[in-house]
Amino acid sequence: MRLSRSPSIFALGLVLVACGEKTPADASATATDPGTGAGESTAQSGSSGPASATDDATGNGTTAGGSNSATEGGSTSGPTATSEPVGSSTAADDTVNFIVEPDGGVAGQCDPTVQDCPRGEKCTAVSDMRGEPWGVNVCVQVQGDSQVGDPCDIENGKYTGIDNCDVGLICLLTDDEGKGGACVEFCDVESKCPETGAKCVVYNDGSLPICLVDCDPLIQDCPEGQACYNSAGDNFVCFKESAMPGEGGPGSECTYINQCQKGSFCANPALVEGCSAESGCCTPYCSVMEGDAPCQPMEDCEPFFVPGMAPPGYEDVGVCAIPE
Numbered sequence: 001m002r003l004s005r006s007p008s009i010f011a012l013g014l015v016l017v018a019c020g021e022k023t024p025a026d027a028s029a030t031a032t033d034p035g036t037g038a039g040e041s042t043a044q045s046g047s048s049g050p051a052s053a054t055d056d057a058t059g060n061g062t063t064a065g066g067s068n069s070a071t072e073g074g075s076t077s078g079p080t081a082t083s084e085p086v087g088s089s090t091a092a093d094d095t096v097n098f099i100v101e102p103d104g105g106v107a108g109q110c111d112p113t114v115q116d117c118p119r120g121e122k123c124t125a126v127s128d129m130r131g132e133p134w135g136v137n138v139c140v141q142v143q144g145d146s147q148v149g150d151p152c153d154i155e156n157g158k159y160t161g162i163d164n165c166d167v168g169l170i171c172l173l174t175d176d177e178g179k180g181g182a183c184v185e186f187c188d189v190e191s192k193c194p195e196t197g198a199k200c201v202v203y204n205d206g207s208l209p210i211c212l213v214d215c216d217p218l219i220q221d222c223p224e225g226q227a228c229y230n231s232a233g234d235n236f237v238c239f240k241e242s243a244m245p246g247e248g249g250p251g252s253e254c255t256y257i258n259q260c261q262k263g264s265f266c267a268n269p270a271l272v273e274g275c276s277a278e279s280g281c282c283t284p285y286c287s288v289m290e291g292d293a294p295c296q297p298m299e300d301c302e303p304f305f306v307p308g309m310a311p312p313g314y315e316d317v318g319v320c321a322i323p324e
Contacts, residue, residue, distance in 0.1 A: 158178035
């Protein structure tokens, strides 16, 4: 899955990608956060951190929004949600089909935070273009009643939205075929997570407002197979690791936040030694108190948050970056 980044001192924008759920990094300060609980019904929150690369759709990841403290700009990644109402989608990994009703209207566009679909259907996120991550919200037939944390699979590819999770949930953290995932709660209309009490983060242009567990990027205290990534709203949340062996190391190109190895951040290319990519490059998180040990020779351990603006418990979080 792809996640899009949220802006911070170093971060640009975030996108989530499904297993590999990678998230394209964004280079601007204000992007929508995939993690915010409103299926990116435009719930936005700012976060700080090193500038990320460019945002991507959440199809294979999600884009997160937020404000960047270090880098101004802010862009959102992920497919742009259509302004037209969407009908029941039968898209597999293809363009979403907008179903025209007999009366000439277009049915199906919906809001996952309120679940405003007809009885027997649920509002979820799907890809609006082949090869892209989630980008629009549509009504699909309910296929099962699996609850938060239960195992789930997605039919016909990981971005179709056709899964066995109950209303108000979406199957995420799957492999590339949409198998072996877990049901994740959508945020409610108040950007809260009543079922789990988790963090509401919004990705992929608002189409993916989801509830994810918070974490510590220095400790990397997420479940096996997941890593702690920066999201919007000054949040760090657990999401599926998508870096393959040998990928995502310091200086490696990244397009999505979870394309970097566990313990690393997808930063603005200007901040990473030896980075020639246009999108962004991976760089390690570091402890401000412990210094520059994990960093490359030209880099220092720079505070992830603007001094005095770090959320409680995250004051020591830093990222290896070339001093500006």
